[in-house]
Amino acid sequence: MNKAKNVILRVEGVSKTFPGVKALSELDLDILEGEVHAVVGENGAGKSTLMKILSGVYHKDAGRIFLFDKEIKLLSATDALKLGISCIYQELTIVPLLDVAKNLFIGNLPMNKARMINTRKLYQDAKKVLETLKLDISPNVLCGELSIANQQMIEIGRAISRKARIIIMDEPTSSLTDKEKEILFGAIRHLSREGISIIYVSHKLEEIKEIADRITILRDGFKVKTVKNEEATKEEIVEYMIGRKLDNYFIKKEVKISDTVLKVEGLSKQNVFHDISFEVRKGEVLGLFGLIGAGRSEIAETIFGILHAEKGKISINGKNVKIKNTADAIKQGICLVPEDRKLQGLVLKLSVLFNMSLVKIREINRFGHIDTRKEKDTAERFINSLSIKTPSLKQTVSNLSGGNQQKVVIAKWLSMEPKIFILDEPTRGIDVGAKSEIYAIVNELAQKGVGIMLISSELPEIMGVCDRIITVFEGKLTASFERESFNSNSIMKASLGEGLL
Amino acid sequence: MNKFYSIRKKIAGINGIIIALFFLILIVSIGSSKFLTTTNIMNVLRQTSTLGIMAFGAAFVMIGGNIDLSIGSILSLCALMACKLTAYGSAVAILVPLAVGFICGAFNGLLVGKFKFNPFITTLGTMAIFQALAFYYSDGAFLNASDNFFFSQIGKGFVYKIPIPVIILLFFFLVFSYILGKTVFGRQVFAVGGNPECARFSGINNTKITVLAFGLSGLCAALSALIFVSRQMAAQPQMGTGYEFDVIVAIVVGGVALSGGKGTIWGAILGVLFIGILKNAFILLGIPLNYQYVVMGVILIFAVGIDSLRKEVK
Numbered sequence: 001m002n003k004a005k006n007v008i009l010r011v012e013g014v015s016k017t018f019p020g021v022k023a024l025s026e027l028d029l030d031i032l033e034g035e036v037h038a039v040v041g042e043n044g045a046g047k048s049t050l051m052k053i054l055s056g057v058y059h060k061d062a063g064r065i066f067l068f069d070k071e072i073k074l075l076s077a078t079d080a081l082k083l084g085i086s087c088i089y090q091e092l093t094i095v096p097l098l099d100v101a102k103n104l105f106i107g108n109l110p111m112n113k114a115r116m117i118n119t120r121k122l123y124q125d126a127k128k129v130l131e132t133l134k135l136d137i138s139p140n141v142l143c144g145e146l147s148i149a150n151q152q153m154i155e156i157g158r159a160i161s162r163k164a165r166i167i168i169m170d171e172p173t174s175s176l177t178d179k180e181k182e183i184l185f186g187a188i189r190h191l192s193r194e195g196i197s198i199i200y201v202s203h204k205l206e207e208i209k210e211i212a213d214r215i216t217i218l219r220d221g222f223k224v225k226t227v228k229n230e231e232a233t234k235e236e237i238v239e240y241m242i243g244r245k246l247d248n249y250f251i252k253k254e255v256k257i258s259d260t261v262l263k264v265e266g267l268s269k270q271n272v273f274h275d276i277s278f279e280v281r282k283g284e285v286l287g288l289f290g291l292i293g294a295g296r297s298e299i300a301e302t303i304f305g306i307l308h309a310e311k312g313k314i315s316i317n318g319k320n321v322k323i324k325n326t327a328d329a330i331k332q333g334i335c336l337v338p339e340d341r342k343l344q345g346l347v348l349k350l351s352v353l354f355n356m357s358l359v360k361i362r363e364i365n366r367f368g369h370i371d372t373r374k375e376k377d378t379a380e381r382f383i384n385s386l387s388i389k390t391p392s393l394k395q396t397v398s399n400l401s402g403g404n405q406q407k408v409v410i411a412k413w414l415s416m417e418p419k420i421f422i423l424d425e426p427t428r429g430i431d432v433g434a435k436s437e438i439y440a441i442v443n444e445l446a447q448k449g450v451g452i453m454l455i456s457s458e459l460p461e462i463m464g465v466c467d468r469i470i471t472v473f474e475g476k477l478t479a480s481f482e483r484e485s486f487n488s489n490s491i492m493k494a495s496l497g498e499g500l501l
Numbered sequence: 502m503n504k505f506y507s508i509r510k511k512i513a514g515i516n517g518i519i520i521a522l523f524f525l526i527l528i529v530s531i532g533s534s535k536f537l538t539t540t541n542i543m544n545v546l547r548q549t550s551t552l553g554i555m556a557f558g559a560a561f562v563m564i565g566g567n568i569d570l571s572i573g574s575i576l577s578l579c580a581l582m583a584c585k586l587t588a589y590g591s592a593v594a595i596l597v598p599l600a601v602g603f604i605c606g607a608f609n610g611l612l613v614g615k616f617k618f619n620p621f622i623t624t625l626g627t628m629a630i631f632q633a634l635a636f637y638y639s640d641g642a643f644l645n646a647s648d649n650f651f652f653s654q655i656g657k658g659f660v661y662k663i664p665i666p667v668i669i670l671l672f673f674f675l676v677f678s679y680i681l682g683k684t685v686f687g688r689q690v691f692a693v694g695g696n697p698e699c700a701r702f703s704g705i706n707n708t709k710i711t712v713l714a715f716g717l718s719g720l721c722a723a724l725s726a727l728i729f730v731s732r733q734m735a736a737q738p739q740m741g742t743g744y745e746f747d748v749i750v751a752i753v754v755g756g757v758a759l760s761g762g763k764g765t766i767w768g769a770i771l772g773v774l775f776i777g778i779l780k781n782a783f784i785l786l787g788i789p790l791n792y793q794y795v796v797m798g799v800i801l802i803f804a805v806g807i808d809s810l811r812k813e814v815k
Contacts, residue, residue, distance in 0.1 A: 306701065330704040344702045347695035349762050358692055358703045361685050368684040412703070 006033045006068075008197055009054075009085075009166055014063030016049050023049040025221045026063065031166065034195040036188060038208040041218035042241055042431035047201050050218070051168050054199070055087035056080035067165075086159035087168040094151045096144025101126035103143045104157045129157045132194075133187055149180030156187060160196075167191065168199040173207060174429060177291045177457075185211055203431065205234045206460070217241055242433050252465065253443045255283040260318070261451035262334075262420045264303065267312030272298045273475035276312070280420065280451040285442060287466030288455045290495045295475040296455045297339050300422045304336040305329040316419065330359065333419030337409050337426050339455075345409040346397050353379050353393040355408050360415040382411035386441065403434025410441060421445055422453040427461060439465055459488055473497040517807060518755055518771045525778055533785040541781070543664060549777030550666035551725040552747055553770055556755075557677040558606075558721025559748045560769040564681070565714040566694035566761030567613055567620035572722040572748060574631035575605045576741030579726035581635055584644040584736040591652040598723045605631055606719020607712050614711030628745070635738040646734040656732030666728050673724075678766040690714055695762025750797055751776045754804045 009031040016024040024046045031037050041047050052058040054065070056074040064071055067083055074080050080087070094103055101123050102109070110121040126139035135153055143151060152172060159167045173181045188198055188211060202208055208215060209229065217224040217240040224240045232240075260279045267276040273295040280286045290296050301307045303314060305323040314321055316332050323329050329336075338344035346355050356379045357364075364374045379393055386407045390400055397408055406426060413421065423442070427435045442465055446452055456462045462469055469481045471494040479494035481487070530536045555572055562569045579598035586594040609627055613620045646652070658665040681687040692700040693710045700707055722741070730736050755772025757764030776797075783793045 304702075325704075325706065326701060327704040327706060336702065338702050343696070344698050347692055347699050347762060350691060350695050354688070354691065358688065358699075358705075361688055362704070365685050368686060370683050370685060370688070372683065 007031070008033045008068060010066040010069075011050075011054075012064045012066070014050075014053060014060045014065065016046075016053060016058060016061050022221050024053070024060075027218075027221075027223050029216060029223065029226070031197050031199060032213075034192050034197060035213040036192050036198045036200055036211055038200045038202065038212035038215045039218065040202065040205070040208060040215060040237065040241060042433060045218040045241070045431075046221040047218055048170070049221075051087060051170060051199070051201055054080065054085060054166075055168060056085075081162055081164075084163060084165035085168070086162055086164035086166070088152070088155045088159065088170065088172060090171045090174055092148070092151050092155060094143045094146075094154060097142060099140050099142055100130070100137060100146070100154060101139035103154050104129055104139070104161050106158070108162060125161065129161050132160055132190075133157055134190065147180065148175050149177070149183060152176070152184065153187060156191075160191075164196065166197045166199065168201070170201045171203065171429065172200070173202070173204065175292070177293070179291075181207070203429065204458075205237055208237075209234060238432055241431075253447065255443075255446045255467075257284045257467065258282045258449070261316065262303070262453075263313075263315045263318075264299075265313045265315075267299070267302060267309045267314070269298065269302065269307065269309045271475075272307075273302075273472075276477055278470055278477065278480075280453055282449040282451055283446050284468065285446055285452045285454055285466045287462040287469035288453060288472060289457070289459070289462050289469050289491060290472035292457060294472045294495070296472050297424050298475075299472070300336060300424050300453065300455060303329070303420075304334055304422065306336075330362075330416065333416070335413035335416060335418040335421050337406070337413060337421075337423045339424040339428075341402075341406055341409055345412075346405060348398040349396060351394050352383075352388070352390050352397050352400070352408055355397050356382060356393075356411045356415070359412050363416075378415055379411075382414060386411055386414075387437070401431075401434075403430035403437070406430055406434065406438065410438070414441075414445075418445075418450055420451045420453070422455070424455045425457065426454070427456070427458070435461075459492065463488065463491070471495040518768065518775060521754075522771060522775050522778070525775060525782070529778065529782040529785065532782070535785055536782070541785075543662075543667070545777050545781045546667045546670070547664040548781070549773050550664075550670035551728050552744070552751060552777060553670045553773040554673055554721050554728075555718075555725045555744065555748045556751050556769045556773045557673060557766055558718035559745075560752050560755075560757050560764055560766060561677075561681070561690055561714040562620075562718045563752060563757045563759065564694045564761060564764045565690045565711060566697065567711065567715070568624065568749070568759070569606070569609060569715060569718045570621065570624040570745045570749075571605070571609060571628040571631055572718060573741035573744035573746075574628045574635065575602050575719050575722040576726045576729070576744055577736075577738050578605070578631050578635040578638065579723040580730045580736035580740055581639045581644055581738060583727055583730045584646045584734075585638075587646040587649045587652055587730075591649055594646075594649070594652055595727060598726060599720060602719040602721075602723025602726070603716045604719070606722070607716035609719070610712035610715030611708075613715065614708040632738070632742075639736075639738050641738060643735060643737045646730060646736075648734075653731050653734060656728045656730070666732070669724075669728065673721075674766060674770055681766050686710070686713065691762055693761075746797070747776055750801045750804070754800060759805060 007030045011027060011029040013026045013028060014024060015026055027050065039047050039050065049058060053060050056077045056079050065074065066072065072083055095106065104126050105122060110118040110125060112118040123139050130137065130139065133153055133156065137146065137150060143154060156167065172184060176184060192198060200212060212229050214226055214228055215232065215237065216226040217237060219241060259282055261282050262280040265277050268274050276299055288296050298307055302309050305326045305328050314323060321332055323332065342348060357375045360378055361370050361375065364371045376393065383390065388407045389404050397405060426438055442452060454462060454466055463486050467483050469486065469491060471478045471491060473495055474497060478497060481491055535541055559569055559572060579602045582601060583594050583598045586597055609624055612618045612623045654665060656666060660668060689705050689710045692703065692705055693707050697707055729740065751772035752769045753759060754775055755768035757769060
């Protein structure tokens with residue numbers, strides 16, 4: 001990466017208070033021209049507040065912001081865009097039914113004198129932007145037809161089309177495969193060479209170590225420190241983030257593994273997965289590793305009765321079972337913590353209590369009457385045992401942090417006393433502290449003799465937590481690894497379909 | 502501090518309708534000396550009982566994430582049936598229309614829940630179909646009920662000076678509050694309306710819940726029809742026309758979210774009282790019919806506007 005020199009953006013003593021919370025306290029930060037500056041911290045550390053202040057969405061309460069030594073006022077997102085600060089949010093804002101060129105210049109379309117769109121200029125400019133990004137797609141293609149990674153590139157292209165000097169990216173790899181991530185990183189490096197500064201907000205330390213020049217760590221609204229990438233190890237950064245030492249990030253306890261609880265034989269669904277056979281034993285944590293789209297979630301959803309296989313058998317404790325819907329699966333003691341907690345796991349606008357007892361109420365009722373005392377007791381027990389941080393049971397669940405939301409989803413299922421517990425990307429988008437708590441829950445369940453399936457696209461996680469890993473590639477199982485023979489290289493290769501065993 | 506905040510939050514949910522109701526009562530009682538008399542209050546309550554019962558059913562549908570426009574037509578159809586069937590005794594005249602109301606509703610529910618048809622368009626269609634059935638059933642004519650003492654008591658009777666329809670309303674208020682708040686079915690309605698995907702991932706049969714919610718709505722419309730017929734001992738095929746509008750205004754004003762997953766029976770009845778008192782005020786204060794519709798329309802838009810504003814703020 002290039003030798004950055006000039007300070008392009010300087011933040012001095014910026015503070016922001018929300019009712020009851022000091023989200024940012026006297027933060028100082030400087031961004032150099034052409035540097036990739038990572039901002040890390042747990043949820044609630046102030047990353048998104050900082051981002052939103054810089055992009056003009058929030059107004060700071062105190063402090064000053066300088067662009068090239070000139071103080072700037074950011075009163076709206078338009079101000080920020082005009083000054084060359086663009087922000088790319090986690091949720092993409094692509095319009096699927098417009099083509100690439102129009103998406104690139106949306107809100108900024110070149111006009112001719114009659115205030116009509118200057119189509120020729122539009123497509124010429126679009127081509128230029130695509131060339132800058134080294135993207136080999138036609139400006140005429142509809143954006144909805146692009147892969148997620150390419151859609152994200154279009155967002156970056158949008159920033160370039162607005163002559164952005166600083167691009168802020170929020171968790172840009174959260175929905176990308178490893179290959180797509182490499183393309184993104186290529187683009188970031190390229191932009192940085194062109195002198196554009198990137199503020200890279202992320203949870204994923206591996207990525208940050210790979211891409212960042214400097215790293216600023218936030219905790220509870222304060223800046224802990226800014227370090228050069230080579231000056232701090234991952235462990236040190238984690239320590240700064242959580243303010244304590246995490247000796248054993250992935251705790252793995254010895255558990256006696258006994259009989260097979262779940263057996264899947266020859267499960268097939270056309271164009272999704274083929275001839276899937278595996279088994280999970282009591283107390284065992286089985287990892288399912290593969291790229292997004294390889295069919296991992298679909299296999300889990302089939303076992304849970306959301307999808308239906310055309311062929312194959314599922315047996316539980318040696319008995320063949322037919323699972324037509326999720327109610328059947330729950331009756332058999334199968335639980336699924338789904339991939340998308342906001343869409344599939346929670347009713348966001350309702351309370352913590354409601355969400356926690358959504359499954360349990362089937363048990364604590366007589367002729368449909370819910371025993372509300374029992375309901376509350378159960379919920380409170382899980383609030384304590386999982387240390388869910390919420391002001392009350394009545395709190396709307398969308399107000400909780402990601403980690404606590406995920407714990408509510410887990411609590412919903414734990415109250416069922418499951419036999420088979422499937423977790424699909426349970427730690428996506430949640431902070432380090434909550435992650436290790438979720439691993440602890442997985443361990444505890446294993447000790448109780450529950451058979452566990454963990455789906456993850458984070459290799460360190462799956463290697464840290466599982467007893468056995470099977471890899472999926474394009475809907476087929478490619479390999480199986482015992483804990484003693486875990487090797488990140490061969491697992492990765494198997495998940496990419498190379499060197500099939 | 503914290504406690505104060507939580508109380509304020511609790512009130513914030515329905516304070517709008519309570520304040521509105523308070524001011525409405527204040528204004529009308531200043532404007533007309535007849536308003537706060539026992540006779541008038543009982544009158545208002547009796548007139549709102551039919552609207553109220555329908556609103557309870559419609560609230561289940563809306564909290565479940567849908568909307569039911571066909572209830573006015575179901576009311577007409579069931580009222581005509583009840584009229585004709587009084588010839589065969591009270592039991593038949595009560596039970597058959599109730600069953601038909603439930604089936605009409607469940608039919609809506611099946612189209613919306615099982616086949617994923619758009620609820621607005623579906624019930625707009627069945628509104629026309631049920632209306633046509635009502636015309637067909639009565640040959641487009643006015644029907645008179647046969648004399649039947651027991652049946653006529655539903656709408657006309659009193660218990661200790663309290664009209665029986667008011668008692669029926671109160672009874673179903675308690676029943677539906679209980680069902681929505683404290684039963685598995687009630688919870689599942691909230692889940693399906695709040696996030697159908699999550700409901701499915703939690704072992705809930707969304708189709709079943711939707712069919713039942715619509716069925717309940719149809720049943721409530723039939724119940725209102727019985728009260729109507731019993732009071733007038735007559736029915737005509739267009740008697741329910743426009744009722745869906747009043748009901749939807751009432752429950753939206755009462756804080757039931759159009760997007761589903763939010764609302765209470767308590768709020769629904771407050772909304773119904775608001776509409777009932779408003780209509781009573783129109784008469785007492787001698788406001789022409791044209792203006793009544795304008796006022797109702799403005800209130801509906803205002804209530805929906807507040808609902809979306811709240812979401813914006815969040």
